[in-house]
Amino acid sequence: MTAMPATDRAGLSRAERRKAETRREIIDAAFACFAERGYHATGIADIAARLGMGHGTFYRYFENKRDIVEHVITDLVERILGALGAENAPEAVDTLEDYRQQSARIGEALASIFGSDLRMPRLLLEAPGIDQAMSDRMLELFDTTAQFTAAYLDHGVRLGYLRADLDVRATAHAINGMILGSVLAALRDPDPERQHRLGAAIRAVMYDGIAAR
Amino acid sequence: MTAMPATDRAGLSRAERRKAETRREIIDAAFACFAERGYHATGIADIAARLGMGHGTFYRYFENKRDIVEHVITDLVERILGALGAENAPEAVDTLEDYRQQSARIGEALASIFGSDLRMPRLLLEAPGIDQAMSDRMLELFDTTAQFTAAYLDHGVRLGYLRADLDVRATAHAINGMILGSVLAALRDPDPERQHRLGAAIRAVMYDGIAAR
Amino acid sequence: MTAMPATDRAGLSRAERRKAETRREIIDAAFACFAERGYHATGIADIAARLGMGHGTFYRYFENKRDIVEHVITDLVERILGALGAENAPEAVDTLEDYRQQSARIGEALASIFGSDLRMPRLLLEAPGIDQAMSDRMLELFDTTAQFTAAYLDHGVRLGYLRADLDVRATAHAINGMILGSVLAALRDPDPERQHRLGAAIRAVMYDGIAAR
Amino acid sequence: MTAMPATDRAGLSRAERRKAETRREIIDAAFACFAERGYHATGIADIAARLGMGHGTFYRYFENKRDIVEHVITDLVERILGALGAENAPEAVDTLEDYRQQSARIGEALASIFGSDLRMPRLLLEAPGIDQAMSDRMLELFDTTAQFTAAYLDHGVRLGYLRADLDVRATAHAINGMILGSVLAALRDPDPERQHRLGAAIRAVMYDGIAAR
DNA sequence: CATGAATGAGCATTCATTCAT
DNA sequence: AATGAATGAATGCTCATTCAT
The missing domain is CATH 1.10.357.10 (Tetracycline Repressor, domain 2)
Structure with a gap:
């Protein structure tokens, strides 16, 4: 037994993997929004809404727009x-x-x-x-x-x-x-x-x- | 002599010519602003300021940004x-x-x-x-x-x-x-x-x- | 006749005087708000509302909170x-x-x-x-x-x-x-x-x- | 032997004593944060971070900020x-x-x-x-x-x-x-x-x- | 016709608090 | 019990546009 979280082959813990996945999803959603409506016409709320997540959550994964x-x-x-x-x-x-x-x-x-x-x-x-x-x-x-x-x-x-x-x-x-x-x-x-x-x-x-x- | 204002060769009155000139100046100023700072970073006030005119005046010559x-x-x-x-x-x-x-x-x-x-x-x-x-x-x-x-x-x-x-x-x-x-x-x-x-x-x-x- | 706007004894044009008055009013309203609810609990909107003016107007007179x-x-x-x-x-x-x-x-x-x-x-x-x-x-x-x-x-x-x-x-x-x-x-x-x-x-x-x- | 946990002289169980200690630590950390940066500039996360604990844990010891x-x-x-x-x-x-x-x-x-x-x-x-x-x-x-x-x-x-x-x-x-x-x-x-x-x-x-x- | 004061929709960002794990 | 991911209310600020003067 150890306090260290289990890691996968890439040395990532479950939480890290989940975080990377979410970042990936946000990038994809942002890509879709930016491409569809344009950068300036896209709000952070749009990106979050596309993922069905709160817009505050976005800022847990990226600094800013x-x-x-x-x-x-x-x-x-x-x-x-x-x-x-x-x-x-x-x-x-x-x-x-x-x-x-x-x-x-x-x-x-x-x-x-x-x-x-x-x-x-x-x-x-x-x-x-x-x-x-x-x-x-x-x-x-x-x-x-x-x-x-x-x-x-x-x-x-x-x-x-x-x-x-x-x-x-x-x-x-x-x-x-x-x-x-x-x-x-x-x-x-x-x-x-x-x-x-x-x-x-x-x-x-x-x-x-x-x-x- | 008539009440009609004098027109130049293009059939424009003095006022119309002046208006066209101002439009020309605004277009040039806007071009300069947009090219230098970018469209979104440029405010109507920036364009007007470059011409030394009030930014309300802008809207007498163009509909909007x-x-x-x-x-x-x-x-x-x-x-x-x-x-x-x-x-x-x-x-x-x-x-x-x-x-x-x-x-x-x-x-x-x-x-x-x-x-x-x-x-x-x-x-x-x-x-x-x-x-x-x-x-x-x-x-x-x-x-x-x-x-x-x-x-x-x-x-x-x-x-x-x-x-x-x-x-x-x-x-x-x-x-x-x-x-x-x-x-x-x-x-x-x-x-x-x-x-x-x-x-x-x-x-x-x-x-x-x-x-x- | 001159293009210079009329000035009062203090050398202020009517517009400047009006501006100073509004600044005065905003200061007073802000004073009231800050004293009553505290600085942090006061929003710019509160100050503007107290004067019955739009909150955007506030920023014409003061830089920020x-x-x-x-x-x-x-x-x-x-x-x-x-x-x-x-x-x-x-x-x-x-x-x-x-x-x-x-x-x-x-x-x-x-x-x-x-x-x-x-x-x-x-x-x-x-x-x-x-x-x-x-x-x-x-x-x-x-x-x-x-x-x-x-x-x-x-x-x-x-x-x-x-x-x-x-x-x-x-x-x-x-x-x-x-x-x-x-x-x-x-x-x-x-x-x-x-x-x-x-x-x-x-x-x-x-x-x-x-x-x- | 009974099911009652052992208590110290003040009648506190070990868990209660530990809880009191943590409260004490949080109070000290909060005092430090508030005094250094000011109440409004201090976040709950700052206090928790100073103790190296999760900021969610804070709420197990105190109601709110x-x-x-x-x-x-x-x-x-x-x-x-x-x-x-x-x-x-x-x-x-x-x-x-x-x-x-x-x-x-x-x-x-x-x-x-x-x-x-x-x-x-x-x-x-x-x-x-x-x-x-x-x-x-x-x-x-x-x-x-x-x-x-x-x-x-x-x-x-x-x-x-x-x-x-x-x-x-x-x-x-x-x-x-x-x-x-x-x-x-x-x-x-x-x-x-x-x-x-x-x-x-x-x-x-x-x-x-x-x-x- | 020119002006600029007034306006408020709109948006990025923060952070206290909750709660599933 | 501890955690930190998720949340969204809240707010400061900008700026295109309007309109009374």
Whole structure:
């Protein structure tokens, strides 16, 4: 017999696990509220009401409104980056054809993530309107993801299947811009068929250019 | 001589002209405030104070806060579209080389517009956070500008200097996405040299692709 | 004709005068509320309601709740000190008998001030419970008034009608303590007759001591 | 052997004794919190945290926040009155000189109590700001202590070493006021030397008066 | 027409208290 | 008996909007 509470595999006591679960639920509820009505139109009471809990309870889990949106965004970004980084890696590719296929897989993964729940891109789109700090964070996120893309490009240049004179950093921003463009287009018209054509168009621009032969 | 007030060439009386001027000033002041502090952090009093006028006066020119931001955005969009459409037209080009040069001109025009006053892209970025309607409007704007781009592409396809199998609509979104990406990059790091490289990278992707020859 | 608003003798425009009046009214209403229910039990809404005005209006005149109580106390202290300093001065007295009479006048003035409105001492008594800063301020006030008393004593020592070996500063605190004691007694039992006896007892202690001859 | 739990000399079971101890600890912790941060700024959680116990446990020992402060003040008052009444009694004195020495002892005892822990007078000072009832109680306390002093004076008058015409009740308030004044002065400047002079000044006023011979 | 005083809906946040475990 | 999670009443404060002057 010991006074120490039983812990699970992650070393968390029952209470800690419950607390983590509730935080998870609040993050999800807040995500839903923010995405549906927007950050400024959402009250803490809305988030609590969605979970059927008292609004005072919210403050047992998060400091304040700004705190929760920070966690919501962080969670969202992690989900996106996690889904992206999961099965792909720059080093996994040797030839242009492989790269093209990898691009397609990444594009499909992105389409799957965003397409599965349009609230995700919708919230990302609204995020810069929260405040200056969040706006900066979103710009930083765009830059960060461009670095991911740059890593892929860099690998291709080194292996010789991408142009040697590629301005890797700038091109990465351009490519990510195309992806962003397709996401915005999807928000207006979430037709899967159209998403597919957007992905194809992006790859066509990347590999074939737009000029006639 | 009549009792009718004198009117200028546009058929506006002196009073109407004065009113239009004041509306113009309010729009400019509101633009400045919204871009600097953000829509939600800006009060009507801030806008009025910037003009040295009473904040009650504001309501003689605009319905409410939502009304003014609508006009600010409209004005902003017009400035952008106006600057773009001014000297370029899809029909003015016959060859790929011409088109490439036209692209460069358009890119420079955009860089000039946005680069000259970063408050413009900053406000556009924050706009979707104002409310759902504004978010929709921004998505619509992205679509509208894509139609502009599509017109250029369409012209090129018809004249044969762009690929016959080009998915014009989807490609237009991709290209505009690249432009959007360069704008976002400029917001993080407004170095003109970098902007120039971003523009070049966009054109390189468009015309040369990223693949090695 | 001038654009300058008409001003009264104090150089205040009509609007400024009105504003000052309203501030005065708010201070009075707040004084009443704080004295009756206590600072912490009083809401801004209570103060506003007492004046029949919206509670938002309050914030046009005072920064916040702490601000108004600061002004209420300041006003209160000024009223007390003003009433005290009005007709008395240490230099106006030459003999012990004069001083004794002056003491009686000051005592009566104090009794008149506090006795006329028991909310004044009641609020002063509650003031240290507002917060640490106010508590310090009250202690400072006690010290300040002791300096007033000390000035009287000092004058008497110099003119020779008070003991040469008087510890002026310490004695001043003792005397003011007696006054404070009579105020506290008055709060419990505001019988004028009793106040009179308290004043007489204070003077008797001061001049005759308590010892039998 | 019976089912009755063992009891100590006071007739308390072990559990009752433990309960009393915990109450004692809570009172002490609450006293510390209230004196340091003030009643209104102190939360029940602060008190519990100071004892390292759950704040829910608090309510097993005291009804509510108002209840604990009542006990804290009661305890405080008892400590003061106890210390005062311990070794002194009106009847223990026969002559003015004895009385003067007794006064000095009482003064020293008070200075020792308050000076040893300034939180005591600080809490008493803040107490009237808790609510009306507590304010009344503090005034009552002042009156009660004046009755103590009055008993000493009464004894002196009866034995003839104090003035026969002394207004005992009023003079008692005046004397206690001086003591109160010295306590307030100590709160501002807790210099022991100064406290000593204040005590001496009080006795000088009492026995010698302030007038020159 | 300009003004700014007045307004109150609205919201984030705190914290004493309860009660299931 | 101890705990601390849950609760919601309570309140200070902001600011868009109105309207009398």
